[in-house]
Amino acid sequence: MWFKHLHLYRLHDAPELGAADLETALAEQAFRPLNGAEARRLGWCTPAGRAGTQYLHELQGHRLMTALRQERILPTAVVKEELEERVETQETAEGRKLRRQEKLTLKEQIYEELLPRAFVRSQKVDLWWDTRHQLIGINTSSRKRAEEILDLLRESLGSLRVTPLATQTLPMRAMTTWLGDAASRPADMQLGDQVELKAKGDDGVLRARQVDLDSDEIQQLLDSDRQASKLALGIEGRLSFVLHDDLAVKSLSFDDALIDEAAQTDDGDDSLVRLETDFLLMTQALAESIERLIAWLGGESTTTSDTTTA
Missing domain, CATH: 3.30.310 (TATA-Binding Protein)
Structure with missing residues (x-):
């Protein structure tokens, strides 16, 4: 759960x-x-x-x-192989090259035949x-x-x-600042050991895991105008995660104390009780952590996104 x-x-x-x-x-x-x-x-x-x-x-x-x-x-390769065989057979039998539309029709027929299997x-x-x-x-x-x-x-x-969800400060800008300036980090923030740095030009993406993010090497990369598009962060006693530049929160790992609290709850060997216990503890931790994350990023944006759906 x-x-x-x-x-x-x-x-x-x-x-x-x-x-x-x-x-x-x-x-x-x-x-x-x-x-x-x-x-x-x-x-x-x-x-x-x-x-x-x-x-x-x-x-x-x-x-x-x-x-x-x-x-x-x-798989596309399966359809392609079957199509090539049928095209060759039909072209040989009819003594002509099949037109593009005929090949597309034949491809659709193959797809419909193979799909149920x-x-x-x-x-x-x-x-x-x-x-x-x-x-x-x-x-x-x-x-x-x-x-x-x-x-x-x-x-x-x-x-x-x-x-x-959107925030006043763009995640990429905030993550780059936190990474380059330890004094800018919120007091309740823990810096992890994973980062993805994007270059402003065409120098590609650099990914690093299990590294000291306060090392001179990381600082030198930031000095070369790279920006953090992913950054491993944590909240003590709650969870750790990788924040992405679109505000997605991935690779969630909940604190051992929270997992232990769930494990110590008597569920009477009832899987439904276990599900609801874990869900409640998890979501309470998530709700609190998301509030902190929004605060770290300057508060929630008041501008309604164009991607609003109804």
């Missing part, structure tokens, strides 16, 4: 929807397995898997929902809705995947107005 990554979104004019109504809305968009002709499908599933029947878990204002995405994997890949993606702070966090490394889950939630609710 412990999240690994987060893409964060600010809710605007959030719909007033009770837990019972939201449960019904999610159930109406429940996941159904792919049929033979479908390439992909997305729907809600129970966060507890077979151990639960609820599509929504809500604890102290924190909501947990889980989407299930299935996709058929049909393709492997199916399943992926679960958790969504956290903090109703007190009107914040949504989606546990995925992919911004595109996060947007897909938001689209599913929007379809389930009828409307949903959100924007990617």
Whole structure:
């Protein structure tokens, strides 16, 4: 249940929807397995898997929902190889070269024939809705995947107005400042051992792991006009993470004390109780940490992004 990554979104004019109504809305968009002709499908599933029947878990204002995405994997190379064989066979039989449109039609036929036999890949993606702070966090490394889950939630609710979380200070500018000037770092910030530095010109990207970020080598790179696009940070007693220049929070690792607190909670060997215990402890830590991160970055931006969706 412990999240690994987060893409964060600010809710605007959030719909007033009770837990019972939201449960019904999610159930109406429940996941159904792919049929033979479908390439992909997305729907809600129970966060507890077979151990639960609820599509929504809500604890102290924190909501947990889980989407299930299935996709058929049909490698391009397989289609290409089959297409080349069929084109050669048809051209030999007819004594002529096939036109481009004929090849495209043949490619579509091959895709439709092979798709039902393709492997199916399943992926679960958790969504956290903090109703007190009107914040949504989606546990995925992919911004595109996060947007897909938001689209599913929007379809389930009828409307949903959100924007990617934004701050007054751009993350890249702040991270570069923190890295180059130890005195600029907030008192509650811990600097990690991972960084990605981008050059302003065409000198590419430099990635470093398990290094002393206060070393002379890192400072020299900053002096050559490189900027930090990713930076490992931490909050003592809470978590560590890698902050990205788009404000994505990745490679989350929760503090041992928090994990121990969850482990010491008596769940009576009930997997549902364990899920909800871990979720509540995790989201309380995340909510507090995100507030600190926003403060580190000069507060939240008041400008509504053009990417607002409804």
